[in-house]
Amino acid sequence: MTQQTAPSPDPGADEAPQQPGQASGRRRRFGRRWYESKVLPVLFLLPAALFIFGLTVWPVMRTLQLSFTDADLEMFMTGEFDYIGFANYAEVLTDPHLRSVFLTTAVFGLICVIATLALGTAVALLLNRAFKGRTVLAILVLLPWAVPRVAAAIVWQWIFDDQYGIANWALAGMGLEMFEGFAWFNNRYTAFTAIGITIVWQSFPFVALVMLAGLQSISQEVLDAARVDGAGPLQTLRRIKLPMLKPLLLVLVVISTIWNFKIFDQVYVMTGGGPARQTELLAITTWREAFTQHDFGLAAALAMAMFVILAIVTFLYLWLIREDDEDLS
């Protein structure tokens, strides 16, 4: 790797009047510099750029196109579909079920975001303290994150099983007799409760770890100074730690919102959107329209609606971090 001679054509070798002297290696060195400053970056960047463009930007364009068509299964046979204007979007806006799905997704997502951030921050504050068994706890906290989503959904479904579930046993044992043999997944709200617990259980470790890293990055001098000035732990938390972590918290809010808008696995495994499509979230509905109803046009319109909502959230996020110019320079 060392001293590779680049036999490149050296276009305009005289353009760079660098240091005088060492004329012998100058041409060769310029060739290498040209290669390293112009060719190498492109070579290194190209694969990732192809993936990112070809697998994200292009598909979004295609979804946009499909959303104006009546594409269905026939498209695969004949490759044909008709443009039907905004009919799919009109259906999205007028269909009562689809409208309720949007509302459900937003409300449920918001509750999950708040619960996840509250729990994650509390856990970070706890892990930032010194106590025996802290390392063990830190590893235990990683567990929910390590458990695959589908496995988590399955085990929580088992925990919330009506007949043999440990949740019903514990709740009934606490004197809440209504939970004896209670069918969590037969009712919209209890089904969402079980799903929500699963989601928060899975997502709080990430928030906790990020917040913990943030907490530990606060310099000890600042904290010492606060202590010298007579600030108690609560004051330190409210006036120093949380304000200093605010940018991080905002980023986490946006990331969690985006994640929770996309929830699919847990719902698909635990309820499949039932009973009677009552626990359908946007992603589930979109999937259903595409893969069981084969109405790719409507599904694409739903997907675009989701995309626009998330794009707004993303722009909000970019606007929030805009002062962080260094990050985008």
Add this chain to the structure above:
Amino acid sequence: MSVSRSQGAPSHAASAPPVERPSTARATTTSAASQPRRSRSRLPRPRRILGTTGTYVAAIVLGVFSAFPFVWMVLTGLKPNPEIFTATPVFIPSEITHLRFVEVLTGDFTLYLRNSLIVTTSVVVLTVAVSASAGWVLARFAIPMRRYLLILILSAQMFPFVVLLIPLFIVMRELGLIGTYPGLIIAYLSFSTPLVVWILRGFFKSIPVDLEEAAMVDGASRAGAFRRIVLPLSLPGIAATSVYAFIFAWNEFLFALSFNRNSPEMHTLPVALQQFIGREGTDWGMIMAASVIFTVPVLVFFLFLHRRMTEGMVIGATKG
């Protein structure tokens, strides 16, 4: 730990020697480890004890909440059937049966395990290779429109799967890649690459350019400096992003479900697991055993990288 919560905490605190005040010469060696403790030692004693007890109660509750579902998964997988289907849960099985695990590992399930392993490994390797080089270029070179490229990358990882699913499904179908490994692997790269580029770029930026320049003065090429100086120094970042790519691909359900609906032999683990519980009279013991085996590789990966990350931190500490 649970004993000290009820009665032991006050007596423990009373009998314990007062917070050590080591001589300054010794303190320098341990100061890093004892920082959090030191900062709390100024609190009045009763509040400190209250705080300590509260800490332990919270730690125990959190520990149980975090670990119980997984423990319950393992326990259910190990219990004999009559003890699974009981109104009052059996916490300590009368006998341990490992037969389900054997059956999962030797029966039909090996097929899904293999599918998952092939797809996941390919995704991790490709993602890291592609993203590390791109991340370095974006960290070091003045690329035209870099700002917009970065915004695109940042936004790309937020695109909902569902938006990409439909067109990618259609294209993969046209290319005959539905129900194959490459189809799934390529689709997965669209999600893993953007975020990994972003994270690795951050890591590379935190490494001083001087180190690369020093290596180049010593005769290394630019790419050589990247390979020998930057990459080893960002090992913790590469480890972290590998974990990310691994977990993503191993967990991914939506694409695996949609792409392989008509080819059950191509199912990855999550899809296979989900298919199991749809049926009447679900065999929860088998499902839990399979879930444990599905979960274990992630845990191993986590532990392996945990050490790597610590290593990286130690190296950083000695150098800083």
